Amino acid sequence: MSPRPTINASVSPKGTLETLSQREVQQLSEAGSGSVYQLFRQCALAILNTGARIDNAKTILDAYRDFEVRIHQQDRGVRLELVNAPADAFVDGEMIAGTREMLFSALRDIVYTANELDDQRVDLHTSQGITDYVFHLLRNARTLRPGVEPKIVVCWGGHSISTEEYKYTKKVGHELGLRNLDVCTGCGPGVMKGPMKGATIGHAKQRHHGGRYLGLTEPGIIAAEAPNPIVNELVILPDIEKRLEAFVRVGHGIIIFPGGVGTAEEFLYLLGILMHPDNQDLPFPLVLTGPRSASAYFEQLHAFVGATLGEAAQRRYQIIVDNPAEVARHMAQGLKEVKQFRRERNDAFHFNWLLKIDVGFQRPFDPTHEHMAGLQLSTDLPPHELAANLRRAFSGIVAGNVKEKGVRAIEEFGPYEIHGEPALMRRLDELLHAFVKQHRMKLPGGAAYEPCYRVVEG
């Protein structure tokens, strides 16, 4: 690989108040090889590649091996010194302002996370403690704005979708923007970018300045899914479970576009929560949508939900095919109900405190072969528990497909074995095969898909 052009530069935050204490600067800068520093370096590199189309963290890290970032405290606050930074992040020698902003958001979140844990401030043993932790991270990032009516629409779906599907997400975003709604995604390409891009145009038409394009990510994924340049608020949550909780507590409604196993995981995570008896009356607008060509995909998902979690689960969402304006109207209507509900219950608009999330959804699932084999998959379970376990199964498959640790485990021990009730296992197998057939289980390199799991009945 030929060397890429790089630039050395020194940048300061602009307009934001990223003021660090000397202790905090020291924490970051002293340990050139420390884990906090490594984390920040990696996120910084991903951000500096914003807009570049590289689907692979390792590629980026390799391409800029000698990239370095140093942190200084100085007269006007913090300054970052960048050595051998990707040249694409600069225009005529000056860093693009949005990139600079995200760089300091990353600094903020990583320092904050480290401090919180350092000080043993956080109680990660209880559900309440984890929720408080997520709340504090979001508050520190100024994501929570109390005076604002519910209008954050989370968009989930694949980061690698067809052109037709991508265009469709832009159209939906455009309709959301025309209704002055904000967009929150996982902040990479594909479904994470299209709705934001569409909303930008919609907001511009409505002369709606201050539209929010909120990107929630985590250090493990940011390199592979670099924030797209439209994201104007970036928050880095420490892991996938905190990130998912942030999505459902900060978002007021969710739209699910076509995606792969990861999207299915998110869908089941959400269904599992909404099926919890405590959440029975809580309004949460949820729309599955895509262009005409994606209707098979949604039918399969819908059938799978019906067969596994039942009709009650199906009632928690609406499938709308090929009708962006209708999606936006449905969402706008749902948000009104959310507002009404929270007002009646005196819940915050900016954080969904009333949503009950079982600790099982908050704790990281470690997809070892043993854990995967031990998952209970039976319709005897209460639906929300079955949903939780199905979510874990999908999570394991994602890990086995693309995450470093998972891939190595598969190489060593062969495919995961997933056991369960025969009828349920057949349904699962069908769904996963359909994903493969629809090219929704692409591997980073683009090779033909080799399943990392084996469905075992009983």
Added chain:
Amino acid sequence: MSPRPTINASVSPKGTLETLSQREVQQLSEAGSGSVYQLFRQCALAILNTGARIDNAKTILDAYRDFEVRIHQQDRGVRLELVNAPADAFVDGEMIAGTREMLFSALRDIVYTANELDDQRVDLHTSQGITDYVFHLLRNARTLRPGVEPKIVVCWGGHSISTEEYKYTKKVGHELGLRNLDVCTGCGPGVMKGPMKGATIGHAKQRHHGGRYLGLTEPGIIAAEAPNPIVNELVILPDIEKRLEAFVRVGHGIIIFPGGVGTAEEFLYLLGILMHPDNQDLPFPLVLTGPRSASAYFEQLHAFVGATLGEAAQRRYQIIVDNPAEVARHMAQGLKEVKQFRRERNDAFHFNWLLKIDVGFQRPFDPTHEHMAGLQLSTDLPPHELAANLRRAFSGIVAGNVKEKGVRAIEEFGPYEIHGEPALMRRLDELLHAFVKQHRMKLPGGAAYEPCYRVVEG
């Protein structure tokens, strides 16, 4: 043609100060059939069709025959009552904010223009008087902002160009936006839209709020070239000559993209001005650019200029092929010189007072057969006068191609005859044929092009 969906609505300006006196409201509203009312109705209809892809004023006017607009003065200022307005201008029953803004800009400009003339305030007999008039119109529209450094880049070119060329204009706009430059165009589709769209993304990446997308139009063209929805400042000048003068006095640099005869007219208008001896030392960055595929187009134009106006004329512009970043860098550099020059001469940043425009360029040219036949086209003339006459020739051809009056004259009397020096006439003929061959002389309906002129040597 099937009836289009319409809406009745009542709208007020928001955040703008469109305060009318009772006399002004009366002027507008009393004469349901008066010419001022008709003008406003027509502009309003064009604006309500913003974004719609209709290339023909008559089509729009026919489609909404029963559209009406009434003006009321009320507690919170002015209110417009719209009857049978195009439904596309509304989202869930509410008018899109940008559309509303443009509607009131049109009202402002048309009322102001009418008042100025009414009061005999304007002296249209002298060059200075015309310039003052243009200045007053722009000032009234709040286009002139004294505290701002030169950064308005005017983009000229065809409204109907190839997809490749359109994408190229977006890329150039993107690079302009990344350098925080503003874009000013004729406010329709094609080259009038692409650079604005690109700049929007560039500005967003630079977190540059308050980017200006200035659209200058005239009542005669607005219906055919409805303002694209990105335009966030719309000014309606009374005729083509005032509009051209507004472009060159308010813009700090100009980029010319591929276009047809209209673009050639604009190019010659500008060259004619810049060739004037008084403007010899005045910096005015001028770039001709397009994708690789358009290089032939620019070579022909360049050769034509060389053969007719000479090398000195060629030195006033730079041709850059297929290099958007270079275009933006060149422009940014040129703007610095403009700033330096104006500072030294104590000229306003916001209005190019020092630019000498001969009254011949300010007075409307009426393209009758007689006038066309009488144009002096000879290299014996001083270059800036020859440029003026060539500009008139192109202007006549545009009229003969698409303007109502011109088309009717051609139908009645046959093609225009253009006389002139044989060598020059051959060059002109070649250029026009090249335009036809490159499909740059498309007629609205899309029929094969039937020339409206005949080049006659001598």
Added chain:
Amino acid sequence: MSPRPTINASVSPKGTLETLSQREVQQLSEAGSGSVYQLFRQCALAILNTGARIDNAKTILDAYRDFEVRIHQQDRGVRLELVNAPADAFVDGEMIAGTREMLFSALRDIVYTANELDDQRVDLHTSQGITDYVFHLLRNARTLRPGVEPKIVVCWGGHSISTEEYKYTKKVGHELGLRNLDVCTGCGPGVMKGPMKGATIGHAKQRHHGGRYLGLTEPGIIAAEAPNPIVNELVILPDIEKRLEAFVRVGHGIIIFPGGVGTAEEFLYLLGILMHPDNQDLPFPLVLTGPRSASAYFEQLHAFVGATLGEAAQRRYQIIVDNPAEVARHMAQGLKEVKQFRRERNDAFHFNWLLKIDVGFQRPFDPTHEHMAGLQLSTDLPPHELAANLRRAFSGIVAGNVKEKGVRAIEEFGPYEIHGEPALMRRLDELLHAFVKQHRMKLPGGAAYEPCYRVVEG
């Protein structure tokens, strides 16, 4: 008199858009001795003395005989070059920002006024024409803000009052400010300053940024009553009648504090208008107020109104003694009715179009001895006509007391004779004597008051 310290300086407008055309700059600058230039120079000098306690235009003009101001058009708009300007307007060599702002407001208004008249744009022969003229001046000064609910409270009263009365006006202003109301005065010292000062503190406590302190003045009075430094919007109307009309059309309610004959003139002007049959149902909150010590003053005024204009006139105002909070509450309540009324009639919030002002109130009254002697003062007249004539009588006395032309006429021909119905004349005489006794008819120099009029019964 010892020479005062002066400074030479060059200033540009900041943040305002005072963009002039070359013709406008020329108009101002060419005629070093022209009347427009003289007018501007005089206003500029008054503004540069803002805050200085000099009660006499002539003193200021004499003290800065060699003061000059030159106008240049330059890169960043207009620039003023000041020679031998009062040093008090500067801090460490830089002009105080508020002073600079007012300087450019004066420039704006004087240029605009001159242009309007120059272009014969204005029809000063009809009532409607005069009102339109006032409207255009205010609109050009950006005083008219359509999106704002009625909250401009005009405060009238003496510019030279007792300390106790001054403190009282501050308290009333404080209560107005606490209710987020804006204050408009004649922009000099005394009652013109106290309410603004109090409102500043009230607004600060309410964190109400953008409070308006509107000063309306005229060239003939600005030197004697230099705008106090709290005024943050200054408008210079061409003469007293335009200024009075501006007060009653732009203000939503009026508070009258103690004052002298000038205040009585304003009070009768307003009553004359409100008594017009066309204004019978039009709500216009009007409060007369002062500290306990001023209660005699108001009782006399009240009795005078009762005896001359009758009970109906008395019903148009409310006297509140020594109760600032009650004044503000009463005003706030009255403004609600104004809002309701204008909404129902679809009248503008920002300009009281519906208020009928007879042309007699709009035309300047020239207080010659002949005119004064010819005033019809009889209870046989309709009350609004009698009010108009009483207003003229007071206007003449003000002129005879302090205006150059009036003072000279008195010197030459002796006191004015005012004829009228005996009972009415007695009332008038009593009132005027009371003013003298209460030291409300002080002359600039502080000498004992020598009446400039003689009341003649019959």
Added chain:
Amino acid sequence: MSPRPTINASVSPKGTLETLSQREVQQLSEAGSGSVYQLFRQCALAILNTGARIDNAKTILDAYRDFEVRIHQQDRGVRLELVNAPADAFVDGEMIAGTREMLFSALRDIVYTANELDDQRVDLHTSQGITDYVFHLLRNARTLRPGVEPKIVVCWGGHSISTEEYKYTKKVGHELGLRNLDVCTGCGPGVMKGPMKGATIGHAKQRHHGGRYLGLTEPGIIAAEAPNPIVNELVILPDIEKRLEAFVRVGHGIIIFPGGVGTAEEFLYLLGILMHPDNQDLPFPLVLTGPRSASAYFEQLHAFVGATLGEAAQRRYQIIVDNPAEVARHMAQGLKEVKQFRRERNDAFHFNWLLKIDVGFQRPFDPTHEHMAGLQLSTDLPPHELAANLRRAFSGIVAGNVKEKGVRAIEEFGPYEIHGEPALMRRLDELLHAFVKQHRMKLPGGAAYEPCYRVVEG
């Protein structure tokens, strides 16, 4: 004492982001009698009395015995329910916005302080730890703004001074405001209010919006010195030493006006720090100023410093008598040096990290009879240590005069005995007698001063 009018109300923060987590709300609200609740209630009561002239915490607390405040988390953030609140804090039933703002500032600081300590996040054993704590409190209060040049001027002096002195502080504030400098004080009446009031007018004249009037207080003093209503940023530090450290780290220069023993304590605190060898080259503009009538006061202080700490200490400040403009100019010049110095050393503008503060100045001094008697007061000590001990002596006298604990100790054990070097003791005695003579040692009740100390030579 007759009952005072009270109001029940429910208020929400406006525009600020006081978002609390459920745990934080719980902490506050659960313990109706807990210490955090008591602290907040007491501060809230002081704030609701803003502007009231009561010099005694106990009086306020007694007057509103049945005042209660309850905290709720709700849709739009936090809501406070107030029962039997002082009616003066409301206008027509609505709480004054500035009061509301301060109420939520108090909530923010008290919750934050409690959390930090709760979580053992703070290391109060080291100098660095204490400094970090102060930094975090100020950062959380958004007091630290990195992009801003040094311009915070701290004003110290008595809260109960003569009218002449009070007017002088307003004039100095006016001159500071005219130079766009910000004012920081201890946020009560007297010297804590005058400069802010003057600066308000200066800022208004300069059209300087966003002037900062920073009040730093502590729970122990806020009831006696309720924030004056001009304070637009209120921070409550946990104790006197943190508050003093906040003053010298956040302020860029300090002006000392006349005051009593408390002011002398502050002066010696600052001198002690500036005399530390590490701070030798650090610029810190320090001006002592007052009207002509206060010149004796400053001469005595100056002589005392000369006799005890020596000439080097005298060189750290400048005495300017009766010249407000000169004070402001001197300060403005000093701030330029501060800026230059911090830029060269890369120190933050917003926090004086480089200032060395010995831990002795950071730790609370408990003024028992034993500690007071044990103070080493000898010129044999290095000047900065002697300054520290003199500071403690003054601190004890303040406590013996007005603080509850100190007053009780004096009642029980008689006056403090202060031992030391004879010459030094005489100087101290003279200074304290001068304070008494000048009525600068007034007791709250206004009784004749009965010394709480006895100076014992040797």
